Amino acid sequence: MIVVSAASGAFGRLVIDRLLERCPAGRVTAAVREPGKAADLAARGVTVRTCDYDAPRTLRTAFEGAGRLLLISSPELDPARRAAQHRAAVDAAGAVGVGSIIYTSFLGAGTQADGFTAAHHVTERHLEASGLPHTLLRHPFYSEAFLNPGLRGAVASGELADGTGGRGVNTALRRDLAEAAARVLTEDGHLGCAYDFTGGLWTYEDLADTLSRLGGRPVVRRDRADRAPGAQGWLEERIRSGALERQTDDLPQVLGRPATTLDEAVTAVLAAQGSTA
Numbered sequence: 334m335i336v337v338s339a340a341s342g343a344f345g346r347l348v349i350d351r352l353l354e355r356c357p358a359g360r361v362t363a364a365v366r367e368p369g370k371a372a373d374l375a376a377r378g379v380t381v382r383t384c385d386y387d388a389p390r391t392l393r394t395a396f397e398g399a400g401r402l403l404l405i406s407s408p409e410l411d412p413a414r415r416a417a418q419h420r421a422a423v424d425a426a427g428a429v430g431v432g433s434i435i436y437t438s439f440l441g442a443g444t445q446a447d448g449f450t451a452a453h454h455v456t457e458r459h460l461e462a463s464g465l466p467h468t469l470l471r472h473p474f475y476s477e478a479f480l481n482p483g484l485r486g487a488v489a490s491g492e493l494a495d496g497t498g499g500r501g502v503n504t505a506l507r508r509d510l511a512e513a514a515a516r517v518l519t520e521d522g523h524l525g526c527a528y529d530f531t532g533g534l535w536t537y538e539d540l541a542d543t544l545s546r547l548g549g550r551p552v553v554r555r556d557r558a559d560r561a562p563g564a565q566g567w568l569e570e571r572i573r574s575g576a577l578e579r580q581t582d583d584l585p586q587v588l589g590r591p592a593t594t595l596d597e598a599v600t601a602v603l604a605a606q607g608s609t610a
């Protein structure tokens with residue numbers, strides 16, 4: 334049996350979709366904080382169990398009988414609390430004899446013990462110390478943080494605001510990362526591996542060109558003078574400092590095909606918004 338934690342989230346749902354293409358629904362368990370949110374998954378034949386990282390007692394029953402557990406990281410922002418949640422999940426998995434754990438970590442977490450990767454670093458070390466067979470899926474930032482409904486506004490106005498100072502950024506779409514996770518969960522040969530996943534390098538200049546071509550009207554990149562507040566501003570600061578520039582071949586190797594290109598991703602975003610030419 335394959336158990337997926339945090340399965341009601343955007344990434345978890347994509348993984349379940351990919352798993353159902355590869356194995357019978359009876360082999361898949363969605364472990365979610367609120368089972369009511371996974372009624373659609375239950376209707377597809379997936380077993381739904383309660384799993385709250387803050388309620389250790391739920392974790393053992395959620396993971397019981399799992400040959401493989403996909404432990405999707407918590408969205409908790411406080412690093413200490415997030416690390417404690419992940420430690421509780423690993424301990425529960427060990428206590429009920431889960432066969433192996435596949436953990437969604439983040440690029441750089443193997444060596445970087447502070448900042449954004451602090452909780453991932455602790456979790457990686459805890460997994461290692463647990464002695465449980467495991468695989469690390471180190472994710473980059475999701476492309477969806479950059480390729481989002483805001484692109485429609487850029488096509489309409491002809492201007493694409495770039496807060497990154499012209500630097501390039503490597504990201505990957507959730508759907509490719511989900512397919513890679515499904516492969517690791519259903520294939521042999523991945524235990525003991527740490528995969529650094531990312532997609533191709535792109536810039537806002539590339540993105541403006543792509544939008545011009547696919548949106549059917551000229552779009553030019555312009556530097557944004559102000560720093561956007563909130564998560565987007567934080568991301569852009571990381572890009573400006575070069576923290577997100579990273580190339581690796583791991584994602585295409587696990588997918589068995591190139592990761593989604595910028596063109597494909599932008600086409601999907603624009604098509605979903607009904608604004609393609």
Ligand SMILES: NC(=O)c1ccc[n+]([C@@H]2O[C@H](COP(=O)([O-])OP(=O)(O)OC[C@H]3O[C@@H](n4cnc5c(N)ncnc54)[C@H](OP(=O)(O)O)[C@@H]3O)[C@@H](O)[C@H]2O)c1
Pocket residue numbers: 339340341342343344345365366367370384385386387405406407408409437472473474475478
């Ligand atoms: N690489 C990136 O760019 C990036 C971006 C965002 C997030 N992430 C990380 O990747 C994970 C998956 O991303 P996503 O896009 O699927 O996020 P998401 O859509 O926000 O989903 C988060 C999931 O975590 C669940 N959750 C929250 N608190 C929990 C708890 N205490 N116990 C158990 N489950 C809990 C949520 O359950 P409910 O449905 O009940 O709320 C939801 O299923 C995130 O949790 C975060 O750690 C990575």
